[in-house]
Amino acid sequence: MVEVIAKIKIFQWELIHNMRWLYQGFRMSVPKSAALQLYRGLVRYARQLKLTDQDWALRRIREEFEAGRDARGKRARESYEVGIMRDGVVLSNPRATFHAPPGEGFRPSETAQHHRQQVVKLVLRAIKESGIKEPEKELDGIAFTKGPGMGAPLQVGAIVARTLSLQWNLPLLGVNHCVGHIEMGRLITGADNPVVLYVSGGNTQVISYSMHKYRIFGETIVGNCLDRFARVLKLSNDPFPGYNIEQMAKKGSKLVDLPYTVKGMDISFSGILSFIEKRANEWVEKGEFTREDLCFSLQETVFSMLVEITERAMAHTGNFVETPANGCSDE
Amino acid sequence: MDVDMNDETAEEKYEEGFGFEMDRKPMSQGAEARIFKSMYLGKPSIIKQRFAKKYRHSTLDERLNKHRVRAEVKGIMKAKQVGVETPALYFVDGERNEIVMERVEGCSAKEWIEKIRKENDEKEFKDNLSSFGILLGTKVGKLHAASVVHGDLTTSNVLLRDGNPQQIVLIDFGLCSQMKITAEEKGVDLYVLERAIASTHHDSEQLFKSVLEGYEKSGGKGAKGALEKLEEVRMRGRKRDMIG
Secondary structure, three states, X not given: OHHHHHHHHHHHHHHHHHHHHHHHHHHOOOOHHHHHHHHHHHHHHHHXXXXXXXXHHHHXXXXXXXXXXXXXXXXXXXXXXXXXXXXXXXXXXXXXXXEOOOOOOOOHXXXXXXXXXXXXXXXXXXXXXXOOOOHHHHOOOEXXXXXXXXXXXXXXXXXXXXXXXXXXXXXXXXXXXXXXXXHHHHHHHOOOOOEEEEEOOOOEEEEEEEOOEEEEEEEXXXXXXXXXXXXHOOOOOOOOHHHHHHHHHOOOOOOOOOOXXXXXXXXXXXXXXXXXXXXXXXXXXXXXXXXXXXXXXXXXXXXXXXXXXXXXXXXXXXOOOOOOEEEOXXX | OOOOOOOOOHHHHHHOXXXXXXXXXXXXXXXXXXXXXEEEOOEEEEEEEOOOOOOXXXXXXXXXXXXXXXXXXHHHHHHHHOOOOOOOEEEEEOOOOEEEEEOOOEEEHHHHHHHHHHHOOHHHHHHHHXXXXXXXXXXXXXXXXOOEEOOOOOHHHEEEXXXXXXXXXXXXXXXXXXXXXXXXXXXXXXXXXXXXXXXXXXXXXXXXXXXXXXXXXXXXXXXXXXXXXXXXXXXXXXXXXXXX
């Protein structure tokens, strides 16, 4: 049994790994034919799978393919920040943001290039703004994001942090990306042992600290749901789909009956998406619901679900503390 | 109520409403409902009240609460039919979204596990845990075989009557679904339990292992498919690369 499981894992791991290639291939704008070839290759590969559900694999491949084909609507900004803090007070926090050209996602190499150009300026500005005269003596340590994320831009941060730590002889602290966000939220809100709803472009997780670890209680991808919904309604990607959905939703009033799926502390949006994808155009044509109504209903339903799982996590851990909804500090 | 039978409006008075008052002392509050301690016709009972959530759109909220009360009642009844013990239902008030049911004396499995961890040495603890796990797995297997998925299996939703690990009472069927149940849904149900155990009790991998053992024994022909799906669901999880 163990062997079989291990095999499945390897198979799926390879599959995911290959899909990542596919995904990045589109980002980097490989020629169309090459991408198609890759896609066909993957489909052929998936058909040979014996230990994995083929339908699932094929569906995932198609999803990634489609997601890659119009990678717009994906995160279009990436920023580099340098901050100096003392005893929980932020002394300075200048940032430089890289905006991808409209209608495209950003590319790792270009982002890294941008970061390299900005980083020295930023560090100098941070030190100046915080009023620190002798960084060697006044600073206690240097922390940097060690991931997860895109390799190239992360490297910029790591190199700068390492250089500074060697030069000033200060301890170097690598911080997990998510934990960094959470700790920031905790520090600023002053919440003690909170249940966190962490929403970023690629992840939506309910997280809480328990038994010496940050643990994920439930998860889903809300960003993907909003992006795909915006595509169904052909909403603009400028500045980003979620914003446009929100603007439309403000004008909506009728609530559409959408599937509401909560399982324990996990939720799933796939039901909502396929439900809407199937019917949206028909509804709008017949005038049964307007596009504004659909946006309104989607927001009401999706956000209710998110609040509910957070609430469930609170009941589960017994922490009835105010929750800082860590509203997407990336975007 | 004192009603004059000759009075023509008497009938209307009865029709007006099925007003009832019960003594209620707040006991606890979960994520979606308040629990009150109460007596129902001389029997110790609890009132589970699903109250309106302000953060939800009122239509959506009403729909969900009604649906969950219905799901809970149906789930409890079905579970009884297939021999999984659940609290006895005394009264359902669809208007106020309240269910009056038996008060199960004892403790939750969560408390029990932490208790025996303290009281017993490691080996005894593991033995106790695995015999409990097998039994729990059997119960879940029975439910699944009868096409019921619980939807929110956690150790706090498993009660032990009089603190006896042999007498498992399942509660909180609000998220349960019935009828057309796929292997996928069963797998997710197990996955929810696995995660709940992992996040509440440390070093208790043993527990879930024995749950699966018990599950496999009892679940009939659907069990194998569900276990395979469980493997698949585990693989899904979060996006492994965090690009974008």
